[in-house]
Amino acid sequence: MQLHVNARATRLNPDRLFGQVAHRLAVAIITGASPTGALLPNEDDLRDEISVSRTAYREAVKFLSGKGLVEARPKSGTRVAPREAWNLLDPYVLAWHFEADPNEKFIRDLFELRLFVEPSAARLAAQRRSDADLKRIEAAFRGMVENPPYAAPTVNADLAFHEAIFAATRNPPLQCLAPAVSATIQWSLFLKAPDDRFFFTASLIDHERVLDAIVQRDGDLAAARMSGLVIDSLNSTLGLLAARVQAEAAKSA
Amino acid sequence: MQLHVNARATRLNPDRLFGQVAHRLAVAIITGASPTGALLPNEDDLRDEISVSRTAYREAVKFLSGKGLVEARPKSGTRVAPREAWNLLDPYVLAWHFEADPNEKFIRDLFELRLFVEPSAARLAAQRRSDADLKRIEAAFRGMVENPPYAAPTVNADLAFHEAIFAATRNPPLQCLAPAVSATIQWSLFLKAPDDRFFFTASLIDHERVLDAIVQRDGDLAAARMSGLVIDSLNSTLGLLAARVQAEAAKSA
DNA sequence: TCCCGGATAAAGTCATACGATAGAAACGGG
């Protein structure tokens, strides 16, 4: 599974060897191909499997250990950490999930988190936004309107819209949740049939209503409308997931 | 500044050399001693400052780059990344902040985030908790009651209480915010005069009321009471911060 | 049976070398 759109720099530079190794290991872990507790290929044995030096391999492991994906201990080896230890909100970890099949529970959980956070973020944005913030949000919205539905620039504008709202909250830790929101949006658009105009139009209206509330500096209204947006997006995404599951069941039957 | 309590394993093993280097660099970055865009000590020059091989140094940099603290590019050097790129919700990044002076804005921002998230988490916990979840939450509460105020076991029990609530939500991405909540608690207790019994008793009552709502499986009540708990904690912490600032101003005058 | 200590395997650290690349400086043409 490959995502065609990837707005932020949440992807390791593929030119770098260590990045390729990290990506490979991470995807194996997240998809479950390497289950919890599994030993990673021994640092020496690994040279046989993929031709890469210990240096590059070790740097990749260090990178992953910082995200809680692996644990290395002398003598016992380097093992896949239990999922509870993973930093699921890390931008890289979120991005690596796109390489795996869609996990309905995970996507629901992300939407649930989003539903808790993003309306509050919209409230703060409405209250605290500067004119520059507003310009940025408006520009993103215009990008959604003026480009063809589901095209790459449109998706990027959608992501930029939500990111701009987070930026307007002036709360850096809160802003760190923007990648999680982006992930739900990308999942939603990834699952969608690219000719589904109905949802796109509805989504556009949802966005416009949020923007309007932020223009008015009406925090409560912005929060309420953002809730509506997220719920609409969740419902349509869950519908798509169900359809996908059904289609796959029919195909294998 | 040194925090005496550190419940989770959010601290790099200090026995490992690479961990010491990473810690040192991270603290320098977070305190602002190494400002944005500053070049990190050259990989070769660094050997003069602290006697460490390139290997250990590079692994430390890789570790930090995964958290957005630094950016390494061939030739141009390894530079401190802009703060917007930092993953402020990463457990390590949160922990490293304790090595710097308290940053009021940052602590306020964390509390703000907590106020958005934790009441919702409490609601879910009340709705979804298993008996085992409840046992865990109750055990943590007992740990707060039965140990002396502000002692290490008490603090750990406090952290465990909130972590258990997150665990009961059955939402792994949401659980990843537990370290951020823990950080606010640790800041609050760090700033507090260790003989302040008044706040401790009030906090205990707040916790008991939340626990009671979870026992009753009353989601709305749990959310409301958790809001109260967080707000009480925020207010007392801000008071302590103000007192601290005042004391320092008086001392320097 | 339990405890202690050595063997051992794996990660951790070091030193060195070479390759690749982007920026800087030197150079040359207009």
Next chain:
DNA sequence: CCCGTTTCTATCGTATGACTTTATCCGGGA
């Protein structure tokens, strides 16, 4: 004198082999 091109060089990236440290395992002795 200015600007584009070339060359140079500093710095990161990768590779390799040796040595150190650490934790587990296992066997011997009390």
